[in-house]
Amino acid sequence: MRLLLLIDGACESVSDPELADPGLAEAVGVVRTQVRLQKLDFWLRNPDYLADELLTEYEKSGEVPLLELAGAILDSEEPEVRRYPMLRHHFGAYEPLDDALAVLRSAGLVARRRRGTVNRVRQHDYFLLQPGRVVAREVIREAPAFGYYVERARLVVALADGLGGSELKKRQYLQREYAEAVRGERIGSVAVRARVRLEKLRAQAQAKGIRVGEDG
Template identity: 65%
Template sequence: MVEGPPSPVGVVPVTSREQDAVRILLLLDNAGEPVDVAERTLPGLDTAVCVVRSTVRLQKLDFWLRNPDYLADELLNDYEVSLEQPLLDIAASILDSEEPEVRRYPMLRHKFGAWENIDNALAVLRGAGLAARKRRGTVERVRQSDYYLLEKGREVAREIVAAEPVFGYYVSRVRLVVQLADGLGGTQLKRRQYLQREYAETPLREHISSVAPRARARLATLRAATHDKASGSGSDRQEGADEGV
């Protein structure tokens, strides 16, 4: 699952079933919420350790994981609101590197936003006893699907990262994604992602285009403003000292 050089222009990079399975496994392990005691009495969930509730939420979290350019741009959004320097620094570490090109795996835009078929990846995890999916509703109409990580899945996820430190990248990025999604449900995440013009204007069933060029230009503007502010503060202090203030 080690990424190679950026794909040639016009070629959309794709992932294998095994790549998707590992990414979803690490996503469940680091983004899941605690399982209710009552849920563990349900068939197949006696060893469940955490859950990501709803396909919408899983797909929206996976979108930011698969698209570092969008993740970085959202960090810039949060920085402009809070002015917390770590947010700018993390966004810069992504945009100053080739991560938006090397680590980007575009998703198709469907009626309800970014979506990719993860059934094959889930089949791998479920077949190995690492994860489980439970559907709510009726046979005719499924209202919601929840995705559970099982104890064995957590063990395997930790073993993968320990044996292959390169997968630690996904652990760190999932943590950023979870911070962005803090307190937001799947529908709210969808609304936030639709605020991105490139995302919203992508035609249905086409791959959502990158925002890396715009995000990098935006980063340069924010850096310049931060530098000017810092320089201005220094000048003000010097003027005050010259005037004996």
């Protein structure tokens, strides 16, 4: 369900030639490349990394809402109770998607298309089908707790705006814990470091007379 809600929130428009494919006639959106889907899922599954990236964006832009969003995550237990760590693979965070996607595909909610040749697949694209969108909306309505993933997926997509899968991978590699994780082992948390960073940035904002939520 996490992947369905992520694909729903992250998909872009489907082209007319793609809609001409009989299997994609009901497609309402697409997430292009497995790398992009994996990297978006990494931030969704690791709220501590997401919050730390929000702090980086705050330092670049000075937009206080970014600091407040990071604070809302790091002041809570979300980095601990919502964290679903991923393995460090050859090219960064990785988790096999086949099993989860097979369930969505067999239910007619998502379709996958490969680009390339028989011997070399260059790209996987993931299409959200109309029944998938309907199910995503019904789940949120009937089980409001899943709204968490909708809100976080919205943040993740905004953070990744304009970045392709390879660019997202490079950005995530800037995190020491991510880059130095042993291949085949789970990538460690940055929650402690991010919380220290948050308090430093809050103190700096307060010194400048900037109000930051209840801490301002």
